[in-house]
Amino acid sequence: MYPEETGPLSQRLLRDSHVEQVNDWTKTASVRRARMIAYLVTFIMALLLYLVFSAGSGTLWLWSPSELLAGFLLSLLTAAVAGKVLCRGKDYRMANPVRLLILPVYIIGPFFIEVTRANLDVAYRVITGKIRPGIIRVPSGMKTDFGAFLLANSITLTPGTITVDISEETNDLFVHNINVPAGWETRDTVEARELFGLANIPAWIRRIAE
Amino acid sequence: MTAPFDIAVFILLVLVCLALVRLVLGPTIADRAVAVDTVNTLVVAALILLGVVYRQVIFIDVAIVYALLSFVSTLYVAKYIGGEL
Amino acid sequence: MIAEVLAVACLVIGTAFNCLGIIGLLRFPDVYTRMHATTKMTTFGSVFTALSVIIYGAGQFLGTGDGQYITLSLHTVLAALALAVTNAIGSHAIARGAHRSGIRPAQAVVDRLGEVPP
Numbered sequence: 488m489y490p491e492e493t494g495p496l497s498q499r500l501l502r503d504s505h506v507e508q509v510n511d512w513t514k515t516a517s518v519r520r521a522r523m524i525a526y527l528v529t530f531i532m533a534l535l536l537y538l539v540f541s542a543g544s545g546t547l548w549l550w551s552p553s554e555l556l557a558g559f560l561l562s563l564l565t566a567a568v569a570g571k572v573l574c575r576g577k578d579y580r581m582a583n584p585v586r587l588l589i590l591p592v593y594i595i596g597p598f599f600i601e602v603t604r605a606n607l608d609v610a611y612r613v614i615t616g617k618i619r620p621g622i623i624r625v626p627s628g629m630k631t632d633f634g635a636f637l638l639a640n641s642i643t644l645t646p647g648t649i650t651v652d653i654s655e656e657t658n659d660l661f662v663h664n665i666n667v668p669a670g671w672e673t674r675d676t677v678e679a680r681e682l683f684g685l686a687n688i689p690a691w692i693r694r695i696a697e
Numbered sequence: 698m699t700a701p702f703d704i705a706v707f708i709l710l711v712l713v714c715l716a717l718v719r720l721v722l723g724p725t726i727a728d729r730a731v732a733v734d735t736v737n738t739l740v741v742a743a744l745i746l747l748g749v750v751y752r753q754v755i756f757i758d759v760a761i762v763y764a765l766l767s768f769v770s771t772l773y774v775a776k777y778i779g780g781e782l
Numbered sequence: 783m784i785a786e787v788l789a790v791a792c793l794v795i796g797t798a799f800n801c802l803g804i805i806g807l808l809r810f811p812d813v814y815t816r817m818h819a820t821t822k823m824t825t826f827g828s829v830f831t832a833l834s835v836i837i838y839g840a841g842q843f844l845g846t847g848d849g850q851y852i853t854l855s856l857h858t859v860l861a862a863l864a865l866a867v868t869n870a871i872g873s874h875a876i877a878r879g880a881h882r883s884g885i886r887p888a889q890a891v892v893d894r895l896g897e898v899p900p
Contacts, residue, residue, distance in 0.1 A: 605822055606799060609819060613805055613806040620812075620815055640871065643821065701789075702793070716804055726883075735803070745861055749838060758857060779878060781882075
């Protein structure tokens with residue numbers, strides 16, 4: 488009832504969201520349970536977002552009672568309307584709070600260091616004009632979609648590299664590098680680990696997403 | 698003490714004008730799309746700073762919505778460039 | 783006072799990186815290298831200007847206890863997050879579209895994607 492996600496990842500990321508058709512006669516207990524979890528996750532996410540947006544409105548710690556009530560009711564409504572659309576997969580791994588807590592640690596810690604280094608590098612190349620561009624092939628090695636998504640985004644924002652495309656068969660990333668190090672132009676593939684200088688970004692992403 | 702924010706908003710607007718130069722010059726459509734994307738980012742940053750300058754939180758809400766809408770338009774332009782639309 | 787100094791420092795860093803990004807946009811030879819300059823540097827610069835607003839709001843909140851400053855900071859956090867995520871995905875989409883439309887990277891020493899049959 489949940490068709491396999493096919494096609495290249497970039498198309499999956501860019502594709503418009505659509506509502507799955509669910510036949511009535513397939514509603515078993517497990518399906519109902521999965522749907523309950525989907526509603527619950529959507530409800531909690533919507534409530535958190537509402538609380539962040541309305542913080543500072545009143546005296547009840549930070550919120551006013553009417554805002555809290557409105558947030559609760561609107562989150563229920565959002566879960567009822569959008570629960571099926573937002574949580575389409577069967578995979579609720581990312582709803583685990585521990586993983587959601589590692590994510591900000593990753594962003595503030597190793598990711599921020601790499602972004603700073605990359606920006607200083609590109610600033611140097613903007614000023615001096617020394618570039619040696621090229622597109623290299625990097626096997627992603629991620630099993631889940633979210634992992635490949637995080638890796639592609641991290642590569643785009645970090646060290647002088649932009650993810651251009653993703654191979655349909657092998658999930659390899661094609662990465663445009665502004666300064667290809669000497670010797671890389673003759674190699675078929677380059678490991679994702681080698682793109683990052685200081686921190687082991689792929690290991691962090693594997694810890695978060697897999 | 699919002700004077701530094703005023704100056705920063707002015708600099709960002711000058712940068713927007715410089716990005717528009719690339720928008721006019723750009724030899725391919727992709728260059729123009731990149732220039733528009735840059736202008737969007739700079740406008741979001743300027744809106745955030747204007748929220749401090751005018752002491753209105755609504756500017757920042759507008760900035761969030763602007764960022765998300767410009768993202769959608771960027772995706773559509775990219776799809777059009779790639780010939781998938 | 784410390785918060786204000788930090789906020790101005792972040793503001794200077796962010797504006798400087800934005801300037802460098804625009805110079806790169808005007809100076810680099812082809813669309814991919816321009817994208818390097820704009821995506822990385824204007825995202826970084828804009829996130830830093832947002833960070834200065836966050837620090838300024840937090841400092842004012844601690845100084846005055848006014849609830850609207852914490853609203854300012856939290857909304858700016860969300861705006862910065864939206865900016866970082868959407869810029870990365872958007873630039874990836876433009877790069878993919880550009881390569882599909884036949885634009886080859888200028889001065890490239892290697893082009894593994896161009897060797898793959900479409």
